[in-house]
Amino acid sequence: MGRLTEAAAAGGGASAARSAGPPPAPLPLSSTSPGCAAAMASSEEDGTNGGASEASEEREAVGKRRRLGLLATIWLTFYNIAMTAGWLVLAIAMVRFYMEKGTHKGLYKSIQKTLKFFQTFALLEIVHCLIGIVPTSVLVAGVQVSSRIFMVWLVTHSIKPIQNEESVVLFLVAWTVTEITRYSFYTFSLLDHLPYFIKWARYNFFIILYPVGVAGELLTIYAALPYVKKTGMFSIRLPNKYNVSFDYYYFLLITMASYIPCEYVSVSTLM
Amino acid sequence: APCQPLKVEILDAKTREKLCFLDKVEPQATIAEIKNLFTKTHPQWYPARQSLRLDPKGKSLKDEDVLQKLPVGTTATLYFRDLGAQISWVTVFLTEYAGPLFIYLLFYFRVPFIYGHKYDFTSSRHTVVHLACICHSFHYIKRLLETLFVHRFSHGTMPLRNIFKNCTYYWGFAAWMAYYINHPLYTPPTYGAQQVKLALAIFVICQLGNFSIHMALRDLRPAGSKTRKIPYPTKNPFTWLFLLVSCPNYTYEVGSWIGFAIMTQCLPVALFSLVGFTQMTIWAKGKHRSYLKEFRDYPPLRMPIIPFLL
Numbered sequence: 001m002g003r004l005t006e007a008a009a010a011g012g013g014a015s016a017a018r019s020a021g022p023p024p025a026p027l028p029l030s031s032t033s034p035g036c037a038a039a040m041a042s043s044e045e046d047g048t049n050g051g052a053s054e055a056s057e058e059r060e061a062v063g064k065r066r067r068l069g070l071l072a073t074i075w076l077t078f079y080n081i082a083m084t085a086g087w088l089v090l091a092i093a094m095v096r097f098y099m100e101k102g103t104h105k106g107l108y109k110s111i112q113k114t115l116k117f118f119q120t121f122a123l124l125e126i127v128h129c130l131i132g133i134v135p136t137s138v139l140v141a142g143v144q145v146s147s148r149i150f151m152v153w154l155v156t157h158s159i160k161p162i163q164n165e166e167s168v169v170l171f172l173v174a175w176t177v178t179e180i181t182r183y184s185f186y187t188f189s190l191l192d193h194l195p196y197f198i199k200w201a202r203y204n205f206f207i208i209l210y211p212v213g214v215a216g217e218l219l220t221i222y223a224a225l226p227y228v229k230k231t232g233m234f235s236i237r238l239p240n241k242y243n244v245s246f247d248y249y250y251f252l253l254i255t256m257a258s259y260i261p262c263e264y265v266s267v268s269t270l271m
Numbered sequence: 272a273p274c275q276p277l278k279v280e281i282l283d284a285k286t287r288e289k290l291c292f293l294d295k296v297e298p299q300a301t302i303a304e305i306k307n308l309f310t311k312t313h314p315q316w317y318p319a320r321q322s323l324r325l326d327p328k329g330k331s332l333k334d335e336d337v338l339q340k341l342p343v344g345t346t347a348t349l350y351f352r353d354l355g356a357q358i359s360w361v362t363v364f365l366t367e368y369a370g371p372l373f374i375y376l377l378f379y380f381r382v383p384f385i386y387g388h389k390y391d392f393t394s395s396r397h398t399v400v401h402l403a404c405i406c407h408s409f410h411y412i413k414r415l416l417e418t419l420f421v422h423r424f425s426h427g428t429m430p431l432r433n434i435f436k437n438c439t440y441y442w443g444f445a446a447w448m449a450y451y452i453n454h455p456l457y458t459p460p461t462y463g464a465q466q467v468k469l470a471l472a473i474f475v476i477c478q479l480g481n482f483s484i485h486m487a488l489r490d491l492r493p494a495g496s497k498t499r500k501i502p503y504p505t506k507n508p509f510t511w512l513f514l515l516v517s518c519p520n521y522t523y524e525v526g527s528w529i530g531f532a533i534m535t536q537c538l539p540v541a542l543f544s545l546v547g548f549t550q551m552t553i554w555a556k557g558k559h560r561s562y563l564k565e566f567r568d569y570p571p572l573r574m575p576i577i578p579f580l581l
Contacts, residue, residue: 239456244538 072133077190079124084183086118091176094169108156108163108172115172119152148175150255151217158233159224167223171216174209181205210267218259221252228252277338277347281309284327284350296347298339302332305349319428322352357428364418367437371445372411378449379404390455397459399467403452403535406474407445410527413482421485423492444543452535460536473530480523483509488520501566514570515578517559521551522576552576 068076090111097107122145128134129141156168185202188194228234234248279293291312296305306318322331325341327350338347379400383391395401451457460466487510491500504511512519528544555575562569574581 238451238454239458241458241461241536242538243451243454243458243536245451 068133073190076128076133077187079128080183080187080190083118083122084180084187086114086121087176087179087183090114090118090172091180094172094176104166104169105164108168111172112157116152116157119148119175122148151220154234155221155224155252159227161227162220162223165220165223167216167219169216171213171220174213174216177205178209178213210263214259214263218256221256225249225252275345277343277345279305279338279347279349281305281323281349281351282327284324284352287327290351296338298337300338301334302336302338303334305338306334309351316351316353317357319357320354322354323349324352325349354430356431358431358434359428360424360426361418363429363434363437364422365415366434367441368411368414368418370438370442372408372415374442374445375404375407375411375449378446378453381453381455385450386455393455395453395455395457397457399459399534400452400457402467402471403531406471406531406534407449410478410531413478417482417485421489423489423494444539444546448535448537448539448543451537451539458536460534466536467534470530470532470534474527474534475530477523477526477530480509480512481520481527483507484512484520484523487513499565501562501569512578513573515573516555517562517573517575518551518555521555522578525551525576552581 093111093114094107097110098104101107125134125136125145126138126141129136129138134141151171156163162168181198181201185194185198188198229249232248234246234251236244236246238245275298276295277298279291279296280289281291281293282288283290291309293305293308296308302323303318306321306323309321309323310317318334324331325343325348329350331352332341332349341347378385381390381393460470487505487507488502490505491502492498502513502517504513509523510519512522516522525544525548528540528547532540532544552575559573559575
């Protein structure tokens with residue numbers, strides 16, 4: 001009985017653990033960057049939401065998978081192969097850099113374009129959920145991808161002084177291994193030929209990768225804090241016409257704090 | 272044989288374990304009565320948290336359903352699902368609305384430790400700030416009174432966790448909005464008194480509209496009943512919106528908050544309106560769908576929440 005599913009990030013939303021016989025086709029499991037799917041979610045005003053909805057959603061998801069059109073299958077296969085390749089390229093580039101230079105300093109700079117390309121491209125996964133070719137909820141996929149985009153663009157890219165921190169390499173390694181496992185899992189599932197090792201890896205690697213990734217991300221954000229405070233970047237101060245303010249420094253602090261409850265939610269839905 | 276007593280067995284929907292066996296149940300017994308009997312043997316599962324159904328994965332039976340009228344034999348097999356701790360709708364509404372009322376006032380009166388100490392208990396020099404406090408307070412007082420005296424709820428209870436979710440939402444946003452509107456560095460609207468007057472008019476009209484709809488909906492349903500009817504416009508012009516939308520109460524609610532946002536020219540208020548609008552649209556679409564399913568003769572011109580559009 002598969003214990004995990006798409007709820008890597010979110011406790012909220014429809015699905016808890018879906019067992020489902022065949023390995024779930026594209027069910028994203030990001031072993032890092034939980035990102036709480038807080039969101040208000042409906043307080044079900046005229047709620048007829050009962051237990052029945054879960055079961056019917058599961059049946060609906062299985063049905064959707066079975067009816068996956070030819071075009072969708074071809075596209076998803078291509079997409080997953082491309083992403084597997086992309087993250088493999090990234091992994092190899094990282095290894096080569098370290099072997100040639102013997103240091104992690106400058107590593108981010110050398111791989112940043114590839115990282116940004118493939119991680120940003122993953123935004124498509126939200127669209128996949130939206131159009132229903134992937135049975136994951138849009139909210140879950142959205143939260144997962146967003147937390148990655150946040151880490152890449154709003155932290156590592158934007159706060160240059162921390163790019164040579166060891167913690168960056170830490171989460172990059174965790175992400176790389178996770179994504180290669182994940183995308184190859186999806187690829188093989190779509191091709192209906194799933195090697196046992198990939199399946200095993202998918203369900204077990206996260207035990208190590210998840211905490212490693214979280215540690216890398218948290219340490220990186222922590223390292224960035226002094227620079228954010230000093231420069232006041234991404235912040236809006238009062239007074240202004242729209243009577244709003246935003247302090248990126250405190251935002252980062254809150255984000256860091258939210259990792260703990262989010263991790264709890266993610267892990268508890270995985271077990 | 273209509274008067275022969277039935278037997279009822281209640282099984283756990285997930286484990287199929289036999290939880291309760293009721294000998295000699297009257298055929299005219301309702302599900303509500305059966306729930307009460309079930310509670311006697313399992314006191315931790317009070318009726319509000321019981322979901323009984325004919326099929327483990329099926330829909331919950333209603334409290335009013337009569338045993339005899341269900342497709343059961345001489346022994347009825349019902350499946351039980353625990354809905355979790357429940358809390359009454361009234362309690363949730365009162366709590367989630369009392370919070371913003373109180374919290375906003377804390378900011379309005381500039382209670383210590385919010386703004387700098389030199390601002391403690393000072394008053395804003397902008398008229399619009401005072402107006403905003405009146406509007407915001409009025410809105411939530413209205414909601415509280417409606418909860419106590421106007422609304423007729425279909426369900427008695429909702430899951431307990433909802434109160435935490437809902438209060439976080441309402442109280443959080445109230446604090447966020449109130450912080451800026453009552454801030455010593457608050458900037459009044461760009462177009463001055465004109466903008467404020469127009470926005471206030473929108474707010475007041477929409478509040479009246481929202482109240483009118485609530486009253487109209489209340490009159491649709493006699494006290495203590497759970498009947499459902501198609502709402503129609505009444506003599507009150509505010510209810511004429513029923514011609515175009517299924518849930519004009521939500522339409523007016525969004526309108527009120529848009530008015531408030533324009534009046535205060537405060538981005539957090541606009542965001543609150545947007546989030547509320549999103550949620551209400553989801554509810555309106557659901558309600559619209561139920562209306563369509565339940566009533567064959569439902570007026571085709573109506574949209575869920577925005578006339579002609581959404």
